[in-house]
Amino acid sequence: MGDILSNYNVLGAFWVTIQLSVLAAIGSLLIGTVVAIMRVSPVAVLRGLGTAYVNIIRNTPLTLLMVFSVLGLSLLLGLQISEQASTNAYWWAVIMLSVYHAAFVCEALRSGVNTIPAGQAEAARSIGLTFAQSLREVLLPQAFRGAIAPLGSTLIALIKNTTVAALILGATEAAGTLSKITENEGAQLPIFFLFALGFVLLTLPLGVLFTSMSQRLAVKR
Amino acid sequence: MKVRQIGAALAATALALTASACGSSGGAGGGGDTMKVGIKFDQPGLGLKVGSDYKGLDVDVAKYVAKELGKTPEFIQAPSAQRETLLSTGQVTLIFATYSITDKRKESVSFAGPYFIAGQDLLVRADNSDITGPDSLAGKKLCSVTGSTSAQKIKDKVPGVNLQEFGTYSECVAALDAGTIDALTTDNTILAGFAAQEQYKGKLKVVGNTFSEERYGVGLKKGDKALCEQVNAALKKMVDSGEWQKAVDANLGPAGFKPGAGNPPAADACS
CATH class of the missing domain: 3.40.190.10 (Periplasmic binding protein-like II)
Structure with missing residues (x-):
């Protein structure tokens, strides 16, 4: 166990996992907010596009998205982010994690919007706010506060889903490093539990934090 | 053209998914006339599942060895990461799955053979x-x-x-x-x-310019010297009778591949 820890960069692997999680969390929050706005907008075409995005992306396995990004988009269509294969795969992993979880962020936010009584949106429009203004001043602030708990679940799922990136990333993040250790040293339960513990340490505090935040930030009605 | 290539990419992805999805249902170790043998299910030329049949060099060697031991092989998927566990828990008796003999692996399993020197x-x-x-x-x-x-x-x-x-x-x-x-x-x-x-x-x-030596052995439970010697005798017989060469030609020959130096290998001593 000790010599494995000194031979392999386990902390570095979890650092890459954290990087992927943070970058993809930001990316998915941005894309997800845009898609959520499309889904609640008064324009039918935008609503349709948003619905199509959520249904297509949410129902596609992440594994398929991952492999397709490098094999299909990057290698066959030439959409290269970097000439260096490992850098290219890293950014594609971030993009695909963002795109995939954006669908879930969108639905979480939409559920947040739905907690707001319809009268508030009508009131906002009737005092002369535009759609953008009523979103910014009335709907989104309450929607985010109402959607804290499902957003937290999505973030936890995202952290665990970074392991799927090992499919294209090689042995840089946690799951890839685990498969490399298994290849060289044979499968060992203690090592497996060590990696599992790493993920528990990453996700459990987040779960506690989001639960308490969802209680403190909930809009009292 | 691009559409076709994307199609190929999607097909390969789908293949990758199914390959990992069909896990093996393990059971107790082989008794009676059948023997549980671990092979790869997804490597053309070595161990490939085709319908309900299995093809490849590993499969042919496994069938020959099992026949020499008087058993019928029952093939079970042995992905690289699970090979040691499958052996030590007795879910399979032998493993023929491009299993390179290394000192590290010898700490947890024993090897008969090698039956092929790859690189x-x-x-x-x-x-x-x-x-x-x-x-x-x-x-x-x-x-x-x-x-x-x-x-x-x-x-x-x-x-x-x-x-x-x-x-x-x-x-x-x-x-x-x-x-x-x-x-x-x-x-x-x-x-x-x-x-x-x-x-x-x-x-x-x-390319045909190897830069490492991988000695494919037959994985078996650590310390099972008797079984190891039986397998080695069967392997030797396979080489002497010309069956080994036939199996290599049939499975790897179509691509113009010739086994490198050191083939067919002599088995190591059992320990």
Whole structure:
């Protein structure tokens, strides 16, 4: 166990996992907010596009998205982010994690919007706010506060889903490093539990934090 | 053209998914007339599941050895990461799955054989002439499997190598065939198996300049010396009778692959 820890960069692997999680969390929050706005907008075409995005992306396995990004988009269509294969795969992993979880962020936010009584949106429009203004001043602030708990679940799922990136990333993040250790040293339960513990340490505090935040930030009605 | 290539990419992805989905249902160790034998299910030329049948060099050697031991083999999937566990928990009796004999693995399992000496090599498109070995890889794009020994070795051998890693070799081969990577690296047997596949026949070639030695052994439970000696006797008989050569030619020959120096190998002493 000790010599494995000194031979392999386990902390570095979890650092890459954290990087992927943070970058993809930001990316998915941005894309997800845009898609959520499309889904609640008064324009039918935008609503349709948003619905199509959520249904297509949410129902596609992440594994398929991952492999397709490098094999299909990057290698066959030439959409290269970097000439260096490992850098290219890293950014594609971030993009695909963002795109995939954006669908879930969108639905979480939409559920947040739905907690707001319809009268508030009508009131906002009737005092002369535009759609953008009523979103910014009335709907989104309450929607985010109402959607804290499902957003937290999505973030936890995202952290665990970074392991799927090992499919294209090689042995840089946690799951890839685990498969490399298994290849060289044979499968060992203690090592497996060590990696599992790493993920528990990453996700459990987040779960506690989001639960308490969802209680403190909930809009009292 | 692009549409077809994307189709191929999707197909390869779907394949990768199904390959990992069909796990083996393990059970107690073999008793009576059947013997549980671990093989790969997804490596053309070595261990490949075709319908309900199995094909490849590993399969042929396994069948021969089982017959010599008076048993009928029952094939069970043995993915690389699970081989030691399958043996130590008794879910399989023998493993023929491109299982290289290493000192590290000898700590948890025992080996009979080797029955084949493979080596890490490069697979390139048939019209490629500027890749001749590990020294001519500067500026080339390579592909291998995440965390595999081959991927680690090429990184040591060629510092700064431009390596794309995928979950399975099928994805690498699809990208190689499409012309977007320049070479795929792993054991020459695995490469020959892919080059011999119907859809790639004549399009890909193995470079034939090995830069490592992988001695494929038969994995068995640690310390089972009696079984090890029985397997070694069966392997020797297979080589002497010419069956070994026939199996190699039938499974790896179609791609013009010739076994490297040291083949057929003599078995190590059992311990």
